[in-house]
Amino acid sequence: MNEIETIAIELTVNGRRRALKVAPHHTLLDVLRDDLELTGTKECCLVGECGACTVIVDGRTVDSCLMLAVEADGAAVTTVEGLAIDGRLSPLQAAFLDKGAAQCGFCIPGQLMSAHALLALNPHPTLAEVQEGLAGNLCRCAGYQQISEAVLATAEGADR
């Protein structure tokens, strides 16, 4: 078997500079989970339908299953592991717990990343804007109501 040629990339993940060698056909999802052992980001549909693999790249959410790791060369990536502040849950994460938004929990890392990016862009979304902002994240437990409530509660709490 031929050895696969790897490409050297540098990126920032959750504030930490990382230099690594990646195979060209490995996705950002593969590299986050398998090389960097950040397994909070979930692998699920692999066609950009479910959003379980959502991470934030240079301020915008992407399905990390649809982005090659080499494309992230030079980028700043935030995963669910990067949301906590000084080892404590972010207000958004705390609201998910408080509202019982997590049932089986598998979709939650992706939901959190989409909600985090939405609130950064639009600190006071309407329910319709939350639903549209999270339309790319499926929850097979159908916990959408609690998820939306958690996002809205976070927006409200930020005012206090």
Add this chain to the structure above:
Amino acid sequence: MHTFAYERPATLPEVVALLGRHGTDARLLAGGTDLIIRLRDGTLHPGVVIDLKRVAELCPAIREEDGRLAIGATTVMTDIAADPRVRRDFMALAEAAAVVGSVQIRNRATLGGNICNASPAADTAPPLLVYGAEVVAAGPGGSRRIPIADFFVRSGQTTLEPGELVTAIELPLPRRRMGAVHVRRSRRRGHDLASVTLCCGVDEAGWTRLAYGSVGPRPVLAVDESGMLADPDAPEAARAEILERLFTDASPSPRSMRASPAYRLAMLRTLGARALRTAIQRLAEE
């Protein structure tokens, strides 16, 4: 996923040289929201993937020049939907860009990719047809412009020559006031491909331009220059007859999973009539 060599050229001549060297063994990567799915499922197995996102000449930018709005091929849907110049003069394109996939998809999917993929359901195609866009292509012989109406052949097939790539999509700035709207029908709200995707534009000279996709092998443009459709006071029966004629090129496939031909044709008529009313209203409000 099958492995491949990855190229990240910095200039357009480098891309053209790479395409010349690798021919059909190369695939161009823009947003990747279609390509990576097909690399993974094995329907495509190129030896070389050429990433266009750091090519200076294709940089994701929207520029006004020589009476045109030029949208760089690698501009993503999120940026098109939010751009004030697009929203001012080409609102239906902004509306179409805003309903492609989900937020995550719109943050990656590019206008160049949407048209080169040539899906019959591409949401940006109907507004580009209504606004009379031109595709700027570059290749070994230099650069040329292709009217968007001559660009789509069938799913996955365009009139680009081997070795050519799209560098920009240009929209002529409107010389006449126009009201236009994009509408679509999908199986569910949110993230879904269109069962019908449609754009209607009405201008102050009375022309109606209607373009629709996902109801045949390629998106279709139909034009009424009689002024009857654009005139809400014209006899209803005559208007209905003209509108019906604009739908004659619809030929939905019976093999598609998303909707039956009968449903698509019914929704095409419903959405077409609705979009016509909205376009007339928007023109009046201009």
